[in-house]
Amino acid sequence: MNYEFILNDLRPSQEEIDAVNKTTEKVISFLNKTCKEENIPAQAFAVGSVAKNTWLSGKSDIDIFIRFPLKTDEAVLKEKGLYLGYKTNDALKGKASEHYASHPYLTCLIDGIEVDIVPCYWIEDGSQLKSAVDRTILHTRYIQKHLKKSQEDEVLLLKKFMDAVGTYGSEFKTGGFAGYLCELLILKYSTFEETLRQAQDWKFHTKIDLENYGTSDNKLFKNDPLVFIDPTDKNRNVAAALRIERMLDFIIASRNYINLIDSLEDADENIIKEKVLKYFSPLLKERFQDKSVKEISDDILDEFKDRETQTLVISFPIPEMNADALHPQLLKTVESISHKLESEDFSVYSYDYWTDEKNLVIFIIELNVFKQSKYYVHEGPKVWNKLAFNNFSAKWSQESLYHKGEFIVFDRERQFVTAKELVKHLLEKDNIHEIKVGKNLRKAISSTHTLCEIDEFLENIDQFICDEADQREFLNTLDDLLRPGQYLKR
């Protein structure tokens, strides 16, 4: 299949390339000049997708690393690194914000382009690694050395496809495929299309070992759904951050895509183009086209009502915490609430969370069974076990014991007849230990939260979410909850 018609949009234009190169050179030369002037034994150079020629048009992030000699004290590296970053930012009239990976670094907006300025050590191979960011150098060098010019397009196709089906990006929020992993997949399978063909047959714990290190059985990887041994470090799994959900999404989307193009073999070229293009484009949601927040929200509410479920919405402010830890803790917490509901015989149909990553978190829990009867069958030991029976019987001597199956049981009054009552209870300060809540969230949730049903929330959405773009983003999350498969088949 000839993807030229798509690649035209994916490849950065000459103007974009010129602009990126110009800014890159400006930053590097200023940094190197400053180092020379101030006798700092460091050197700046470009890494990342810009350095590898694998960035998607409009998604240029310039990554500039400043490498210090291996013997440099870490405190000195951190201090000088930030100092150089700020100085460059000021000189080039940028707008800087501090971030933290394995040590602090600066993200600067210079000439309208995001530039990361990151101090690192001057290493030659994996054995010399002193901090996690140093790997980036090795990765950049490996891809620069092995990726053929013609394969750069294949990387672009794969990244864009991944992006459209929702599996691109290894940050915690997505838990998908990192850019470097996409590049390695092209090294492994040569082309975009072949990668998808092969991915159709991936199993849980598929192992790929490009350099034949023979380390893929390392027991550290035994729970990873995909193991791709890092060619620059035989003891590392590049796919360690890939969640099984995103791997399955990618497998499904790959099969859907391959099934599509195989079925289209003899079709009209325009039809092929139209259908294929959808897999490389953001999902067009009719519900959101030219509609006000009110209209969208009414529409979504109608759909929830039609489903005859009950949807609980919990919102609370984000506590002071490391941004990286936020998403895993949110996922863990909403999962834990759902599990607790299930363990009390309610049935959860779906759940998700949304956050603006600044102020607000919203949990959404949709229930199939949300109301139960007054009693439940409290199960004791098997009747056959006399000692356990007698203990149970003594403990519950006021109850009328009988057996169900082979177990001794009695009818016990439920503490919570509705799911909402149970959730209300769980979020209270004294009970929050009953669920697994990320430690940073515990206090934030239990001291300030609102719990309501979806209709009440949507009718008062302005009170919960101020910004209209955020409101739309939240409504989009609800839409995804209602249509969980919509990205995977276009």
Next chain:
Amino acid sequence: MNYEFILNDLRPSQEEIDAVNKTTEKVISFLNKTCKEENIPAQAFAVGSVAKNTWLSGKSDIDIFIRFPLKTDEAVLKEKGLYLGYKTNDALKGKASEHYASHPYLTCLIDGIEVDIVPCYWIEDGSQLKSAVDRTILHTRYIQKHLKKSQEDEVLLLKKFMDAVGTYGSEFKTGGFAGYLCELLILKYSTFEETLRQAQDWKFHTKIDLENYGTSDNKLFKNDPLVFIDPTDKNRNVAAALRIERMLDFIIASRNYINLIDSLEDADENIIKEKVLKYFSPLLKERFQDKSVKEISDDILDEFKDRETQTLVISFPIPEMNADALHPQLLKTVESISHKLESEDFSVYSYDYWTDEKNLVIFIIELNVFKQSKYYVHEGPKVWNKLAFNNFSAKWSQESLYHKGEFIVFDRERQFVTAKELVKHLLEKDNIHEIKVGKNLRKAISSTHTLCEIDEFLENIDQFICDEADQREFLNTLDDLLRPGQYLKR
């Protein structure tokens, strides 16, 4: 413990014994005289609890067997047996009704006592068995030979205890302990109290082999909860008809009783008597004391309402069928409806059936979850299996597939959002094959039944059940459903 105060009520009075003996002798001598006169080579004699001296006061069933030589043709035995029965009945001014065990026999009401007149073969041991009823002779002879005079009282105590806790009787309705099994348990454990002490430790598949035949591992018995090798037939389990539910009931009641008397050791004699007596008396239900059907039914309805469950009531006429087959088929059918409800994600809290055994059957199904949302998650194969995925995906190509856990799924509209709709569907002629219905019941249910909720049924109970005694019996069944453990601990 001295049980004399209870035994006084359990032992038949001298008057009762005299009356039973008189009638027994009358029937036997008439039968023998007739055989002699008409040259029938058969002889009558008493078997069963009357012959064994193990009948409870007021529960005398006289069993008279007429034994024919082994060489007698079965057709002749059947014909002559019934002939002799009817002739005796007429001569003694009885009221006869025909029944069927392995062949037809007569039940006659003579002098106000029930007398079974049953033809059988004249056998000496198990190897000569020609029909199932012949065993009764061997059983009677075995007990007469081995049960000590003093143990007759122990049998009475055990039978009465079993009766009070609801485990006495091996007919299909109860599925409990037969009289013969009670007698054998006393032979094994010597006394009533020791039987209960030992029963506390019974496990699933406890094996008792009084005559040390070594046959208790016979694979025919492998699913039987209790194996008691018949001393008169090493290849038969006397407890074959015992359902695990009744065995568990008996174990629980035994522990409750033994725990009680052990705890009472130093108590006042009157208190002991009062508490112990409860285990040998019918359960006194306050709800039923001096109350009209309307009052009881209102009271029960209040309790159902308080439970916040939904209780469905299905009633239909009994079809023409063998009475023995009725109870197993009713149980199987109501169980199957309940399982179907569970498999469609409704949750059944309890179920039972009631029948007057003449005209009417009523199923009762109490639900914890009786309403669900519009969709359910229709689960396909694991995503990893490409071929199965592609087949599923092709079959459901109009649906939006996604994965849940490792399975490919989609949201599918439920056919039935309420339990009542589902039950209504299942009982229709074209759908009744979806449940396991006893073959005799299938047509009866699907052509004529009413389905309603408990409040509607009780408010119109006269329309469903004519006889007041039957109404009370049905209400008693509902009371047992609401308090399943009440017989086991007094």
